[in-house]
Amino acid sequence: MTEDKKVEAEFDSYSDAYDQAVNESIAFSGLKVDFFAAVKASYLLDIITAHHGSSRQAAVLDIGCGIGNYHPLLIDRVGSISGTDVSDSSLAEARRRNPHVDYRYYTGTILPYEDHTFDVAFT
Numbered sequence: 001m002t003e004d005k006k007v008e009a010e011f012d013s014y015s016d017a018y019d020q021a022v023n024e025s026i027a028f029s030g031l032k033v034d035f036f037a038a039v040k041a042s043y044l045l046d047i048i049t050a051h052h053g054s055s056r057q058a059a060v061l062d063i064g065c066g067i068g069n070y071h072p073l074l075i076d077r078v079g080s081i082s083g084t085d086v087s088d089s090s091l092a093e094a095r096r097r098n099p100h101v102d103y104r105y106y107t108g109t110i111l112p113y114e115d116h117t118f119d120v121a122f123t
Contacts, residue, residue, distance in 0.1 A: 037070035045077055048120055055079075061113065063106070063123040068094030071101050079119075084112060 026033070048055040057079040062071070065083030067090050074081050075098065084106035085091050091103045104112040 033069065038073060041070045041073035044074070044120075044122065048078070052119060058119040059117065061111075061118040061121040063111070063121060065094060065103065066090045068098045068101060068103070071098045075100060082113070082118070 026036070044060075045055050048058050048060070052058055055078050060074065060078045060081045062068075062081065062083040065071070065085050066087070068083055071081055071083065071094070080102070082102040082104070083091075083094060084104050085094070086106055086108050088105055091105060094101065094103050106112055
């Protein structure tokens, strides 16, 4: 098995129970994954607005998007959102949760989008 396939298999193993795994790892905080997703989305929108004046027109790329947990918090507040990940299983779950987001498989080497497609890229 190639190194790329090993990485993909490892991340695929989390796709069905991602929220549970995160919640278990942050249980000491007394908070859940949804709280951190909301904070991350809020910070991201603040950063986009600071650099672009508004987030409403920004084309956004989430590199390593996983199951797209916080994309519902962004979809109506940015121009467009796309996500890429090394896990096909995670992308399948992200598509199920967020049918209006463009998700594409990523080998971890070359992004599956043309240059200059996005105003904002983050991971």
